[in-house]
Amino acid sequence: MGAVHPRVLGILGRALSLELTAVQQYMTQASLLELWGDHDSAARFRRETVEELRHAETLVQRMLALGAAPAASQLRPVTLAADLGGLLRQNLALEQDLIHLYAEAVRFTLLIGDQHSCDLFTALLDDEEHHLRQLRDWLADRPRESGFSGNPDRDPHARATF
Numbered sequence: 001m002g003a004v005h006p007r008v009l010g011i012l013g014r015a016l017s018l019e020l021t022a023v024q025q026y027m028t029q030a031s032l033l034e035l036w037g038d039h040d041s042a043a044r045f046r047r048e049t050v051e052e053l054r055h056a057e058t059l060v061q062r063m064l065a066l067g068a069a070p071a072a073s074q075l076r077p078v079t080l081a082a083d084l085g086g087l088l089r090q091n092l093a094l095e096q097d098l099i100h101l102y103a104e105a106v107r108f109t110l111l112i113g114d115q116h117s118c119d120l121f122t123a124l125l126d127d128e129e130h131h132l133r134q135l136r137d138w139l140a141d142r143p144r145e146s147g148f149s150g151n152p153d154r155d156p157h158a159r160a161t162f
Contacts, residue, residue: 004066008117011105015124016059017072018098022052025094028078029087041084044138048091051131055124062120088139095132102128 030045060070079090102125109118 004068005112005114007108008105008112008114009063009066009068011101011108011121012059012063012066012068012117013071013073015098015101015105015121016056016063016070017074018076018094018101019052019056019059020072021076022091022094022098023049023056024075025078025091026052029080029091032080033084033087038084045087048131051127055127058120058124062117085139085142088135088142092132092135092139095128095135098128099125099132 026045026049030042030049033039033042033045063070076094079094081087081090102121105121106118106125109115109121
C-alpha cells in the first residue's frame, strides 16, 4: 500500500463526523416522533439511522485499511423542530453537507489518482443524493400524508415536546 494523502484522511475524518452526526440526529428525531405518536415516521427515521450507521462503518473500515485510527473529530449538536416538516428541513441541510463533502472528495481523489477512495466516495455520494431526493419527496408529500388542512390544531405534528 502506498502513502495515503493526508487530505484523504482528513476527508474521511470529516465524513465520519458527519455520518455519526446523522446517526445521532435521526435516532433522536425518531424518539421525538415516537413521543408525538407518529410511529410511521419514527420507524422511517430509524431506518435512516441504520443507513447512516452503515456509512460510518464503511468509513471506519477504509480508515483502518489505510492504517489510520478512526476518529470523529466533533459531532454537531442534534437539531430539532416543532413538527415533522421542520425535522425534515433540518435533515435536508445535513444531507446537503454530506453531499458537498463527498462531491469534493470525489473531485480530489480523482485528481490525485486514488481510485479506491474515489470509488468509496462516489458510492457514498450516490447514496446521499438518493436520500436527499427521498427527504424532499417526503417533505413535499407530507401535507397529504398527515391530512394537514392548514389548521395547526388539526395537524398532529404541529407541536413540540422540548
